[in-house]
Amino acid sequence: MINSIRGTVSEKxxxxxCIDNQGMEYQLTASSLSISALPAVGSxxxxxxxxxxxxxxxxxxxxxxxxxxxxFLDLISVSGVGPKGAIKILSxxxxxQLMMYLEEENLDALAxxxxxxxxxxxxxxxxxxxxxxxxDPGTPSAHSGPDAEWIESLTAMGFEKRxxxxxxxxxxxxxxxxxxxxxKKEQEILRRAIVELSS
Numbered sequence: 001m002i003n004s005i006r007g008t009v010s011e012k013x014x015x016x017x018c019i020d021n022q023g024m025e026y027q028l029t030a031s032s033l034s035i036s037a038l039p040a041v042g043s044x045x046x047x048x049x050x051x052x053x054x055x056x057x058x059x060x061x062x063x064x065x066x067x068x069x070x071x072f073l074d075l076i077s078v079s080g081v082g083p084k085g086a087i088k089i090l091s092x093x094x095x096x097q098l099m100m101y102l103e104e105e106n107l108d109a110l111a112x113x114x115x116x117x118x119x120x121x122x123x124x125x126x127x128x129x130x131x132x133x134x135x136d137p138g139t140p141s142a143h144s145g146p147d148a149e150w151i152e153s154l155t156a157m158g159f160e161k162r163x164x165x166x167x168x169x170x171x172x173x174x175x176x177x178x179x180x181x182x183x184k185k186e187q188e189i190l191r192r193a194i195v196e197l198s199s
Contacts, residue, residue, distance in 0.1 A: 002060070006046045009039055015087070017062055019047055028062030029083075031090040037064040052083050061087070068095045078127050080120050088115045102129050103162055129162065150189055159197045167196050 005028075007021035017035050019026045028047060030038075039045045047062040048069045061083060063069040068090060075086035089098070092114050101109045102125065110121035154164045171177055171189050180188060 002049045002051060004046050004048045005062075007044070009041050009043050009045050012038075012041055017047065019045065019062075026060060028060045029087060030062040030064075031068070031087050033091055033094060034062065034064040034068060059083070065095065071095050071098060074128050075124065078120075078124050080123060085115050089113050105129055129160070150186065150193070153190065154193055154197065157194070163197060164193070167193050 005019050005021055005026055007019040007026075009017065010020040010025055011018040012035055014032065014035075015029060017028055017030050017038060019028065028049065030047075038047065047064070048066055049063070050061045050069060050072065052059040052061060061072070063072065072083075072086045072090060075081050075089060076083055081089075093101075100106075105125060107118070107121055107125055110116060110124060111118045113121075116124070150168055151161070151164050154168070155161045168189065171192055177185055177188055177192075
Protein backbone atom coordinates (compact mmCIF):
# COMPACT_ATOMS: atom_id res chain seq x y z
CA MET A 1 0.00 0.00 0.00
CA ILE A 2 1.15 3.58 -0.71
CA ASN A 3 0.85 5.21 2.71
CA SER A 4 1.71 8.73 1.63
CA ILE A 5 3.37 10.83 -1.06
CA ARG A 6 5.75 13.66 -0.27
CA GLY A 7 6.60 16.20 -2.94
CA THR A 8 5.77 19.55 -4.50
CA VAL A 9 2.17 20.62 -4.99
CA SER A 10 2.08 21.17 -8.77
CA GLU A 11 -1.65 21.75 -9.35
CA LYS A 12 -4.90 22.08 -7.44
CA UNK A 13 -8.48 21.63 -8.65
CA UNK A 14 -11.86 21.57 -6.96
CA UNK A 15 -11.77 17.80 -6.42
CA UNK A 16 -8.15 16.86 -7.02
CA UNK A 17 -4.55 17.77 -6.28
CA CYS A 18 -1.30 16.92 -8.09
CA ILE A 19 1.96 16.13 -6.29
CA ASP A 20 5.28 16.08 -8.15
CA ASN A 21 7.66 13.56 -6.60
CA GLN A 22 11.08 13.69 -8.27
CA GLY A 23 9.65 14.07 -11.75
CA MET A 24 6.71 11.68 -11.30
CA GLU A 25 3.42 13.53 -10.91
CA TYR A 26 0.54 11.93 -9.01
CA GLN A 27 -3.05 13.12 -9.36
CA LEU A 28 -5.15 12.42 -6.28
CA THR A 29 -8.88 12.80 -5.72
CA ALA A 30 -9.41 14.73 -2.49
CA SER A 31 -12.04 16.52 -0.43
CA SER A 32 -12.27 20.29 -0.84
CA LEU A 33 -11.31 20.68 2.84
CA SER A 34 -8.14 18.62 2.33
CA ILE A 35 -7.25 20.59 -0.79
CA SER A 36 -7.66 23.86 1.15
CA ALA A 37 -5.64 22.53 4.09
CA LEU A 38 -2.68 21.48 1.94
CA PRO A 39 -0.01 24.09 1.06
CA ALA A 40 -0.19 26.33 -2.00
CA VAL A 41 1.05 25.30 -5.46
CA GLY A 42 4.86 25.25 -5.46
CA SER A 43 5.10 24.24 -1.79
CA UNK A 44 6.25 20.95 -0.31
CA UNK A 45 3.53 18.72 1.09
CA UNK A 46 2.87 15.25 2.42
CA UNK A 47 -0.42 13.70 1.33
CA UNK A 48 -1.78 10.51 2.92
CA UNK A 49 -3.21 8.15 0.32
CA UNK A 50 -5.61 5.31 -0.40
CA UNK A 51 -5.59 3.32 -3.64
CA UNK A 52 -8.94 2.32 -5.14
CA UNK A 53 -8.47 -0.65 -7.47
CA UNK A 54 -11.15 -2.40 -9.51
CA UNK A 55 -10.88 -4.54 -12.65
CA UNK A 56 -11.66 -1.62 -14.94
CA UNK A 57 -10.08 1.31 -13.07
CA UNK A 58 -7.60 2.59 -10.52
CA UNK A 59 -7.82 5.85 -8.58
CA UNK A 60 -5.64 7.39 -5.93
CA UNK A 61 -7.30 9.32 -3.11
CA UNK A 62 -5.45 11.92 -1.04
CA UNK A 63 -5.94 13.27 2.49
CA UNK A 64 -4.36 16.15 4.38
CA UNK A 65 -4.37 14.13 7.62
CA UNK A 66 -4.43 10.55 8.81
CA UNK A 67 -7.59 11.31 10.78
CA UNK A 68 -9.46 12.19 7.57
CA UNK A 69 -8.20 9.01 5.90
CA UNK A 70 -9.36 6.87 8.84
CA UNK A 71 -12.80 8.48 8.65
CA PHE A 72 -12.93 7.97 4.88
CA LEU A 73 -12.19 4.25 5.34
CA ASP A 74 -14.82 4.02 8.07
CA LEU A 75 -17.39 5.70 5.82
CA ILE A 76 -16.80 3.44 2.82
CA SER A 77 -17.21 0.39 5.07
CA VAL A 78 -20.90 1.36 5.36
CA SER A 79 -23.17 -0.21 2.75
CA GLY A 80 -24.34 2.44 0.31
CA VAL A 81 -21.40 4.81 0.83
CA GLY A 82 -18.75 4.61 -1.88
CA PRO A 83 -15.45 6.50 -2.21
CA LYS A 84 -17.03 9.41 -4.12
CA GLY A 85 -19.81 9.70 -1.54
CA ALA A 86 -17.31 9.65 1.34
CA ILE A 87 -15.25 12.43 -0.31
CA LYS A 88 -18.44 14.46 -0.76
CA ILE A 89 -19.23 14.09 2.95
CA LEU A 90 -15.68 15.02 3.97
CA SER A 91 -15.84 18.08 1.71
CA UNK A 92 -18.81 19.37 3.69
CA UNK A 93 -17.71 18.72 7.28
CA UNK A 94 -14.40 18.70 9.17
CA UNK A 95 -13.20 15.31 10.38
CA UNK A 96 -13.43 16.30 14.06
CA GLN A 97 -16.97 17.63 13.59
CA LEU A 98 -18.08 14.45 11.83
CA MET A 99 -16.64 12.43 14.71
CA MET A 100 -18.63 14.61 17.12
CA TYR A 101 -21.87 13.97 15.17
CA LEU A 102 -21.24 10.24 15.44
CA GLU A 103 -20.31 10.30 19.12
CA GLU A 104 -23.35 12.45 19.97
CA GLU A 105 -25.60 10.31 17.72
CA ASN A 106 -26.73 13.48 15.95
CA LEU A 107 -28.83 11.99 13.17
CA ASP A 108 -30.23 15.33 11.97
CA ALA A 109 -26.74 16.80 11.48
CA LEU A 110 -25.59 13.69 9.59
CA ALA A 111 -28.69 13.61 7.39
CA UNK A 112 -28.14 17.28 6.45
CA UNK A 113 -24.75 16.52 4.82
CA UNK A 114 -24.63 16.50 0.98
CA UNK A 115 -25.58 13.19 -0.59
CA UNK A 116 -26.89 11.74 2.66
CA UNK A 117 -30.55 11.06 3.23
CA UNK A 118 -31.93 9.99 6.58
CA UNK A 119 -31.76 6.28 5.68
CA UNK A 120 -28.03 6.33 4.83
CA UNK A 121 -27.30 8.61 7.80
CA UNK A 122 -28.97 6.02 10.07
CA UNK A 123 -26.80 3.27 8.55
CA UNK A 124 -23.66 5.31 9.19
CA UNK A 125 -24.70 6.05 12.76
CA UNK A 126 -25.62 2.45 13.57
CA UNK A 127 -22.45 1.01 12.07
CA UNK A 128 -19.86 3.56 13.20
CA UNK A 129 -20.93 4.98 16.55
CA UNK A 130 -18.41 3.95 19.18
CA UNK A 131 -16.37 2.03 16.60
CA UNK A 132 -14.31 4.68 14.78
CA UNK A 133 -10.83 3.63 13.67
CA UNK A 134 -9.40 6.93 14.88
CA UNK A 135 -9.69 7.73 18.57
CA ASP A 136 -10.14 11.27 19.80
CA PRO A 137 -6.82 12.29 21.47
CA GLY A 138 -8.89 13.53 24.41
CA THR A 139 -10.12 10.05 25.32
CA PRO A 140 -8.19 7.41 27.30
CA SER A 141 -8.43 4.98 24.36
CA ALA A 142 -5.94 7.10 22.42
CA HIS A 143 -3.38 7.06 25.25
CA SER A 144 -0.72 4.48 25.79
CA GLY A 145 -0.79 2.46 28.99
CA PRO A 146 -3.21 0.13 30.78
CA ASP A 147 -6.30 2.29 30.21
CA ALA A 148 -5.99 1.72 26.44
CA GLU A 149 -5.67 -2.04 27.01
CA TRP A 150 -8.75 -2.15 29.25
CA ILE A 151 -10.79 -0.22 26.68
CA GLU A 152 -9.57 -2.42 23.84
CA SER A 153 -10.41 -5.59 25.81
CA LEU A 154 -13.92 -4.38 26.68
CA THR A 155 -14.61 -3.17 23.15
CA ALA A 156 -13.51 -6.58 21.82
CA MET A 157 -16.21 -8.14 24.05
CA GLY A 158 -18.80 -6.24 22.03
CA PHE A 159 -19.42 -3.23 24.27
CA GLU A 160 -19.81 0.16 22.57
CA LYS A 161 -16.52 2.09 22.73
CA ARG A 162 -18.11 5.42 23.72
CA UNK A 163 -19.75 3.80 26.77
CA UNK A 164 -16.61 1.81 27.59
CA UNK A 165 -14.49 4.99 27.62
CA UNK A 166 -16.96 6.76 29.91
CA UNK A 167 -17.14 3.86 32.39
CA UNK A 168 -13.35 3.35 32.50
CA UNK A 169 -12.77 7.08 33.08
CA UNK A 170 -15.09 7.00 36.11
CA UNK A 171 -13.54 3.82 37.52
CA UNK A 172 -10.00 5.19 37.16
CA UNK A 173 -10.95 8.13 39.40
CA UNK A 174 -12.09 5.80 42.20
CA UNK A 175 -9.90 6.12 45.33
CA UNK A 176 -10.72 2.51 46.21
CA UNK A 177 -9.36 1.24 42.90
CA UNK A 178 -6.35 3.59 42.97
CA UNK A 179 -5.21 1.97 46.24
CA UNK A 180 -4.98 -1.50 44.66
CA UNK A 181 -1.85 -3.08 43.18
CA UNK A 182 -1.49 -3.02 39.38
CA UNK A 183 -2.68 -6.62 38.89
CA LYS A 184 -5.65 -6.27 41.23
CA LYS A 185 -6.51 -2.87 39.76
CA GLU A 186 -6.77 -4.34 36.25
CA GLN A 187 -8.97 -7.22 37.44
CA GLU A 188 -11.23 -4.92 39.45
CA ILE A 189 -11.65 -2.35 36.68
CA LEU A 190 -12.52 -5.04 34.14
CA ARG A 191 -14.91 -6.77 36.57
CA ARG A 192 -16.73 -3.56 37.54
CA ALA A 193 -16.80 -2.29 33.96
CA ILE A 194 -18.41 -5.51 32.70
CA VAL A 195 -21.05 -5.32 35.47
CA GLU A 196 -21.75 -1.65 34.70
CA LEU A 197 -21.87 -2.10 30.92
CA SER A 198 -24.06 -5.21 31.17
CA SER A 199 -26.69 -3.55 33.36
